[in-house]
Amino acid sequence: MRAYTNATMITGEGTMLTKGTLLVENDKIVAVGEQVEIPSDAELIDVTGKFITPGIIDVHTHLGVHEEGVGPAGADFNETSDPVTPFVRALDGINPVEKGFEDARRSGVTTVQIMPGSANVIGGEMVVLKTVGTIVDEMVIRNPSGMKAALGENPKRVYGSKGKAPVTRMGVAALFRQEFIKAQNYLNAIEKDKHHARDLGLEQLAKVLKKEIPLRVHAHRADDIVTIIRLKQEFGFDLTIEHCTEGHQISDFLAKQNIRVSVGPTMSTRSKVELADKGWHTVKELMEKGISVSVTTDHPVVGIEYLLTSLANAVKHGVPEEEAWKMVTSNAAKHLGVEDRVGSLEKGKDADFVIWTGHPFAVETKVESTFINGEMVYHG
Known part of the structure; x- marks a missing residue:
């Protein structure tokens, strides 16, 4: 299980989270939010300053x-x-x-x-x-x-x-x-x-x-x-x-x-x-x-x-x-x-998501990593 923490998250349903956590296990999203309980055995990935969006x-x-x-x-x-x-x-x-x-x-x-x-x-x-x-x-x-x-x-x-x-x-x-x-x-x-x-x-x-x-x-x-x-x-x-x-x-x-x-x-x-x-x-x-x-x-x-x-x-x-x-x-x-x-970052959906180096619309921002079914399929 992996926990991506301290992200600015665009959920895909019209909301944005600050210091959000995305919890992923295998190929599915387990939890999304600003107050997510992280299991003690989860791998922690701090993405402070970065954005996470749905694929x-x-x-x-x-x-x-x-x-x-x-x-x-x-x-x-x-x-x-x-x-x-x-x-x-x-x-x-x-x-x-x-x-x-x-x-x-x-x-x-x-x-x-x-x-x-x-x-x-x-x-x-x-x-x-x-x-x-x-x-x-x-x-x-x-x-x-x-x-x-x-x-x-x-x-x-x-x-x-x-x-x-x-x-x-x-x-x-x-x-x-x-x-x-x-x-x-x-x-x-x-x-x-x-x-x-x-x-x-x-x-x-x-x-x-x-x-x-x-x-x-x-x-x-x-x-x-x-x-x-x-x-x-x-x-x-x-x-x-x-x-x-x-x-x-x-x-x-x-x-x-x-x-x-x-x-x-x-x-x-x-x-x-x-x-x-x-x-x-x-x-x-x-x-x-x-x-x-x-x-x-x-x-x-x-x-x-x-x-x-x-x-x-x-x-x-x-x-x-x-x-x-x-x-x-x-x-x-x-x-x-x-x-x-x-289509959105929600519990139970496929773990398809993108980590961006900054705001996705900023000219200098790049895709840092793309994940499909929980697997990293691109890393810049």
């Missing part, structure tokens, strides 16, 4: 399926043979020793969601992992953690350039509806006949219709966001909105939907028309309307090592610090459906 979480990445510095050989994130590929799984394309995982650990990122890219109207299943390991199956926290879909320019550009559907936003929505109607019919058929022929893609979409997993939809523009909410109402699935770049334009409407959103990669350039109104005002506006927001890098669009920098930028633009931390800890864990294990 931080990026809810939307392509780590391991879009390998850095590799080129086409490492591009396993878009199955562009067809605009509708619900049958693929990100799990099958992840290289767990890809350089980005090391960058994550060095930056205090301990949990990530990895998903297919946004070329396809329906792109396949995603997975939530810890950022350490050599066998991807042993890194999993939740699999599958959602089904990827995408509206807007990406499917139009990828398939329109090939002379295939979709070439318009109407076509994107039509393909989406068509596939979900097939999935509804498939569910009805197997309910009547348990020996009905299997279909992998429809099986995986059926999980969405049965609300076993959410649909996580790439949508930048306000009209695309409204379209996916319209489709949610038609088919009754659970939904998160990914990117939500123009969400601030319809924040009152979004606030009525009870939908979690991820915002980012706000540090990227305005590389396409959908990003014309990109900015930190989106995070602030959505947060102020009571919407549960997470911040993402969309790695490798922005390197995962800049997740904390993204958070600091949100604070500079008016997001209260305690609310900002939730966006990469407790809010992020709830976005992914893994809040029972990660």
Whole structure:
């Protein structure tokens, strides 16, 4: 058992402790607080002047399926043979020793969601992992953690350039509806006949219709966001909105939907028309309307090592610090459906935490150590 004492602690639930103690045994947190009873046999580690936070979480990445510095050989994130590929799984394309995982650990990122890219109207299943390991199956926290879909320019550009559907936003929505109607019919058929022929893609979409997993939809523009909410109402699935770049334009409407959103990669350039109104005002506006927001890098669009920098930028633009931390800890864990294990410093949760040399937002501060499941996985 180890006791980290005299730390300034950011719990992930919106509170900060001074001279806090974190008690860890094996892979779990045993106790957190300013008045923790420390067993006589515990190893004492004095971290006076340092900060401890939960391991931080990026809810939307392509780590391991879009390998850095590799080129086409490492591009396993878009199955562009067809605009509708619900049958693929990100799990099958992840290289767990890809350089980005090391960058994550060095930056205090301990949990990530990895998903297919946004070329396809329906792109396949995603997975939530810890950022350490050599066998991807042993890194999993939740699999599958959602089904990827995408509206807007990406499917139009990828398939329109090939002379295939979709070439318009109407076509994107039509393909989406068509596939979900097939999935509804498939569910009805197997309910009547348990020996009905299997279909992998429809099986995986059926999980969405049965609300076993959410649909996580790439949508930048306000009209695309409204379209996916319209489709949610038609088919009754659970939904998160990914990117939500123009969400601030319809924040009152979004606030009525009870939908979690991820915002980012706000540090990227305005590389396409959908990003014309990109900015930190989106995070602030959505947060102020009571919407549960997470911040993402969309790695490798922005390197995962800049997740904390993204958070600091949100604070500079008016997001209260305690609310900002939730966006990469407790809010992020709830976005992914893994809040029972990660996202805050609480008794019984996984011992995923980071020791910082000073205030995490200070320019001179570094990650001193990153821990996953109680094991040190990085030491600076």
